[in-house]
Amino acid sequence: MSDAVSDPSRSETLTTADGKPLKAALARAQARNRRRAFYLVLPLLLFVVVTFLIPIGQMLSMSVNNPAFYSWKDRDTGEKVPLMVDLRAWFDENPVGTEPDEAAYAALAAGLAHARETKSIGQIGTRINYEVSGTRSMFTKSARRAEKLEPPFKEALLDIDEDWADPRLWSAMRNASKSFTVDFYLAALDYTRDADGNVVKVEEERAVYILLFKRTLVLSAFITLLTLVLGFPIAHLLATLPLRHSNLLMIFVLLPFWTSLLVRTTSWIVLLQSQGVINDVWVATGLIGDENRLQMIYNQTGTVIAMTHILLPFMVLPLYSVMRPIDPSYVRAARSLGATSWTAFRRVYLPQTVPGIGAGGLLVFILAVGYYITPALVGGSSGQLISNLIAFHMQKSLNWSLAAALASLLLAGVLLLYWLYDRLVGIDNLKLG
Amino acid sequence: MTEPADPPFVEFDRVQKSYDGETLVVKDLNLQMPKGEFLTMLGPSGSGKTTCLMMLAGFETATHGDIRLDGKPINNIPPHKRGIGMVFQNYALFPHMTVAENLAFPLEVRGEAKTDREARVHTALEMVQMGDFGARRPAQLSGGQRQRVALARALVFEPELVLMDEPLGALDKQLREHMQFEIKHLHEKLGITVVYVTHDQTEALTMSDRVAVFNDGVIQQLAPPDELYERPQNSFVAGFIGENNRLEGKIEGIEADKAVVRLKTGELIDATPVNVTSVGQETLVSIRPERVEFKPENFDEGAHTIEAEVLEFIYMGDSFRTRLRVAGHDDFVMKSRNMLGQERLQPGRKLPISWHPQDARALDAM
Numbered sequence: 001m002s003d004a005v006s007d008p009s010r011s012e013t014l015t016t017a018d019g020k021p022l023k024a025a026l027a028r029a030q031a032r033n034r035r036r037a038f039y040l041v042l043p044l045l046l047f048v049v050v051t052f053l054i055p056i057g058q059m060l061s062m063s064v065n066n067p068a069f070y071s072w073k074d075r076d077t078g079e080k081v082p083l084m085v086d087l088r089a090w091f092d093e094n095p096v097g098t099e100p101d102e103a104a105y106a107a108l109a110a111g112l113a114h115a116r117e118t119k120s121i122g123q124i125g126t127r128i129n130y131e132v133s134g135t136r137s138m139f140t141k142s143a144r145r146a147e148k149l150e151p152p153f154k155e156a157l158l159d160i161d162e163d164w165a166d167p168r169l170w171s172a173m174r175n176a177s178k179s180f181t182v183d184f185y186l187a188a189l190d191y192t193r194d195a196d197g198n199v200v201k202v203e204e205e206r207a208v209y210i211l212l213f214k215r216t217l218v219l220s221a222f223i224t225l226l227t228l229v230l231g232f233p234i235a236h237l238l239a240t241l242p243l244r245h246s247n248l249l250m251i252f253v254l255l256p257f258w259t260s261l262l263v264r265t266t267s268w269i270v271l272l273q274s275q276g277v278i279n280d281v282w283v284a285t286g287l288i289g290d291e292n293r294l295q296m297i298y299n300q301t302g303t304v305i306a307m308t309h310i311l312l313p314f315m316v317l318p319l320y321s322v323m324r325p326i327d328p329s330y331v332r333a334a335r336s337l338g339a340t341s342w343t344a345f346r347r348v349y350l351p352q353t354v355p356g357i358g359a360g361g362l363l364v365f366i367l368a369v370g371y372y373i374t375p376a377l378v379g380g381s382s383g384q385l386i387s388n389l390i391a392f393h394m395q396k397s398l399n400w401s402l403a404a405a406l407a408s409l410l411l412a413g414v415l416l417l418y419w420l421y422d423r424l425v426g427i428d429n430l431k432l433g
Numbered sequence: 434m435t436e437p438a439d440p441p442f443v444e445f446d447r448v449q450k451s452y453d454g455e456t457l458v459v460k461d462l463n464l465q466m467p468k469g470e471f472l473t474m475l476g477p478s479g480s481g482k483t484t485c486l487m488m489l490a491g492f493e494t495a496t497h498g499d500i501r502l503d504g505k506p507i508n509n510i511p512p513h514k515r516g517i518g519m520v521f522q523n524y525a526l527f528p529h530m531t532v533a534e535n536l537a538f539p540l541e542v543r544g545e546a547k548t549d550r551e552a553r554v555h556t557a558l559e560m561v562q563m564g565d566f567g568a569r570r571p572a573q574l575s576g577g578q579r580q581r582v583a584l585a586r587a588l589v590f591e592p593e594l595v596l597m598d599e600p601l602g603a604l605d606k607q608l609r610e611h612m613q614f615e616i617k618h619l620h621e622k623l624g625i626t627v628v629y630v631t632h633d634q635t636e637a638l639t640m641s642d643r644v645a646v647f648n649d650g651v652i653q654q655l656a657p658p659d660e661l662y663e664r665p666q667n668s669f670v671a672g673f674i675g676e677n678n679r680l681e682g683k684i685e686g687i688e689a690d691k692a693v694v695r696l697k698t699g700e701l702i703d704a705t706p707v708n709v710t711s712v713g714q715e716t717l718v719s720i721r722p723e724r725v726e727f728k729p730e731n732f733d734e735g736a737h738t739i740e741a742e743v744l745e746f747i748y749m750g751d752s753f754r755t756r757l758r759v760a761g762h763d764d765f766v767m768k769s770r771n772m773l774g775q776e777r778l779q780p781g782r783k784l785p786i787s788w789h790p791q792d793a794r795a796l797d798a799m
């Protein structure tokens with residue numbers, strides 16, 4: 001052993017018995033442990049990346065980039081074929097708002113002919129149809145005859161369909177040629193572009209997204225509040241009953257987890273519909289007349305009732321896990337110090353359950369904001385939420401970019417909420433189980 | 434027992450308590466406390482001490498009987514109107530409030546003005562030497578500091594009666610002894626009445642004016658510490674308080690203040706009769722280790738002696754412990770002071786031992 005080791009005050013850096021710096025040796029020893037820990041989480045990490053992060057990334061990129069108008073992937077060869085090359089070049093040369101001239105129409109005709117050749121015209125038409133509805137057939141119709149067109153192309157195309165002169169159409173094509181666009185976000189917020197490319201509000205009767213965002217937020221907040229009001233006493237009971245009884249009660253709380261979501265939702269239909277069990281009972285007992293049976297399903301009421309029921313356990317469990325360890329002596333202490341039972345509850349018990357309220361509230365709210373199947377089944381038209389619209393764009397209108405934009409906005413909203421919660425309450429003040 | 438001249442401040446009158454309707458946790462409790470007394474309830478775990486305290490504080494209702502505070506029955510008064518300060522075993526300091534807020538709580542719920550509140554909180558914290566800790570959270574305090582805060586909180590609204598349920602149970606020995614002293618000191622200074630619960634006999638003996646020894650829901654003996662230690666009334670108290678040697682036997686002869694007991698092995702010893710009355714009765718004789726004599730010059734005149742064999746000698750610093758075989762028992766202990774010239778008995782030695790008849794107490798056979 002060297003002198004430096006036996007007298008640390010004389011040497012600057014401590015060393016191990018064989019003379020290596022102590023810090024380096026420690027780092028190496030810890031690195032080995034860290035590596036081993038990393039290998040253990042590696043499968044999960046890969047899983048999360050493949051099934052979660054990559055899809056979210058794709059969704060985000062799809063919401064700002066839709067190449068359907070200018071790029072085509074050949075089904076047989078798998079090669080990427082550029083589309084509308086001349087037209088894109090014309091858009092690049094001429095500023096926004098330029099009246100399309102003969103050269104533009106020529107480029108369009110060439111592009112249409114090429115699109116028909118590569119069988120990509122359906123994709124192009126669909127893409128433009130997102131923005132100017134009713135144009136899809138125009139594209140297929142014109143493309144069929146594009147090869148035989150003679151100059152002047154402007155007249156020739158207008159001959160096929162007068163709408164080719166529509167400035168909104170040209171504006172849409174210009175936007176669709178860009179490799180980056182915020183137009184889907186505009187659409188998701190009920191904005192669109194006019195012929196000159198200015199951002200304008202869509203007509204009143206076509207504005208649905210803001211309304212749905214608002215409705216989703218309001219209903220989710222209401223459902224969260226309801227689950228809190230209903231769940232708090234249950235959680236308290238669970239936490240204070242002797243274990244023997246509370247276990248039984250816990251089974252009832254967990255029961256919804258063990259039955260299929262579909263079964264639960266459809267049983268609400270059986271209960272709530274106007275010819276359903278509840279209405280029948282009320283009519284039978286004379287509480288309401290046969291002619292004014294209450295409409296409790298296929299509207300917002302149905303959505304709220306069914307979702308509150310389904311999400312209740314997500315509120316009860318975090319509350320329970322926070323309440324269980326709260327010693328009854330706290331409330332007793334408050335009482336012995338002169339507080340009425342209400343004051344003791346409000347000043348001593350309630351503040352200690354805040355982490356549970358926060359966790360449960362956040363959980364229920366986030367789940368409610370993204371809930372899809374229940375509103376779809378029992379919501380009717382007035383009980384639809386934003387996720388139903390996302391699903392519509394994914395499955396029916398096939399406007400995936402708009403769906404992605406809506407979903408991204410929803411994600412941003414949830415993250416914002418999370419951030420707010422962290423600022424107001426502190427995220428370490430969150431207890432989920 | 435002598436009746437106190439004033440009406441008692443705290444009174445349990447034939448109180449019974451059952452949680453499940455099948456067993457009595459507290460059986461016929463009668464207890465009277467004058468104002469200003471420091472009374473300790475001492476007993477093994479599960480003997481019903483906490484239950485008594487909870488009934489007094491109002492968190493449990495007596496199944497039968499009356500509890501009176503200052504002459505008035507309190508059975509129907511809710512806990513927050515009883516004005517009783519309470520220190521809980523786990524302190525029960527509110528974790529989401531600072532120390533000062535904890536102390537201000539009882540004043541706040543009484544609607545006291547903010548400035549008065551602050552002054553009183555300050556005084557109370559000073560009283561337990563925690564003046565600088567008002568802004569801390571309970572989680573940032575050590576066990577002893579929490580204990581002080583809990584004490585200050587129970588005292589800040591100036592209750593006349595303070596209940597403490599094993600308040601020092603979670604502290605280490607040194608801190609516990611220090612806090613015992615401080616609590617006792619506060620009791621004297623403030624003139625409050627204290628009901629103190631513990632299962633630690635040393636604590637009970639050092640702090641209390643009177644000690645109530647609990648077992649099985651019954652007060653076995655209620656007496657000042659010295660009387661409890663020197664004159665236990667029954668074999669439970671004798672066994673529970675301090676160390677003691679037990680010898681079983683039958684009463685051979687009995688007078689007013691002296692009984693002769695024949696042990697199972699045939700020897701005769703002297704004892705003071707406590708709760709034995711007649712010849713032939715089974716008895717348990719209790720002798721404190723420090724009252725056993727082995728030097729013939731110290732033997733009481735006319736007292737019986739008994740043969741003993743030294744089994745073990747343990748050096749304990751201030752004293753010696755000698756384990757003896759006496760009358761067939763291998764666990765008879767004799768304690769002697771480590772004085773100049775004190776003899777150290779070697780294992781294997783046989784010698785007669787004796788004691789003053791007053792120091793051996795003939796109790797009921799358990």
Ligand SMILES: Nc1ncnc2c1ncn2[C@@H]1O[C@H](COP(=O)(O)OP(=O)(O)O)[C@@H](O)[C@H]1O
Binds near residue numbers: 452477480484485
């Ligand atoms: N809330 C309760 N419900 C039922 N039994 C209880 C309750 N509290 C205490 N007991 C029972 O009463 C007996 C006395 O308890 P306790 O008063 O806490 O004793 P100690 O404080 O002397 O240890 C024990 O047997 C205990 O199990």
Ligand SMILES: [Mg+2]
Binds near residue numbers: 479482483484
């Ligand atoms: Mg207890």
